[in-house]
Amino acid sequence: MTSELHIPRRSPGARTDWSRLASRTRLHAEDLPASELEKLEPILREDVLSEYDARFLSAYLHGKGLPFTSRFRLAEERWREDEERHYHHTAEVYRELYGLDPELLADRRARFEPLEELFDDELSILVLLAYDELATVGAYQANLEAYGRLGPAYREWVRALVADEAWHYAMFLAVLRDAHGDRLDQAEESLERVIAYEGTPYGATFVLDHDDPVFTPGLLERTARLLRRHLRDGSGGGEGIFEGL
Ligand SMILES: [Fe+2]
């Protein structure tokens, strides 16, 4: 075990005040044709729901009774706060533009049973979380042009989301190395197992929410390749990202 890992309190997106995001986005959207707004609706709805589901994953992890390290618990707490903030502002924008149907979330229940094998221990969970965050970075980036139609404020918000999800990736990678550095070969095996579960119908589990066509086989392959490389050669900002912040 190495020395205590330092994870700063605030991720990139938490350093900006987003209180005017929804009103600024609405102002811009007023000039958009209705058909354009309609096309963007499913993308935004999916984002709201995805970010919302973090609470189910967090509750599931807490309920598992696994002996998590203090590093893991800290990273999970930071991650959970960020995802809640992502949900809060994305939902605010959605409400401004489309009126959030409360029914949309009311009956949402998570089904973790089909993925249970991926939550064996802390190491497997970290691999799953790292892989998932990195895939999300790719998905938000792939849709940047679409988000940009909602104006500069929303574009800036999505860039902050990308930075936060990349931050989560680096944070989970850092805990993986810091607390489980002697088992990184097993991390690669865990990754192969995660990949084998791609295609499992999504059950509000936050992870593997990859039914959307933006998650192309190419994007998922690139995600796995990058994580594999970072596990093998120690790169990927897992440690360095926290320094000097
Ligand atoms: Fe998020």
Ligand SMILES: [Fe+2]
């Ligand atoms: Fe994230």
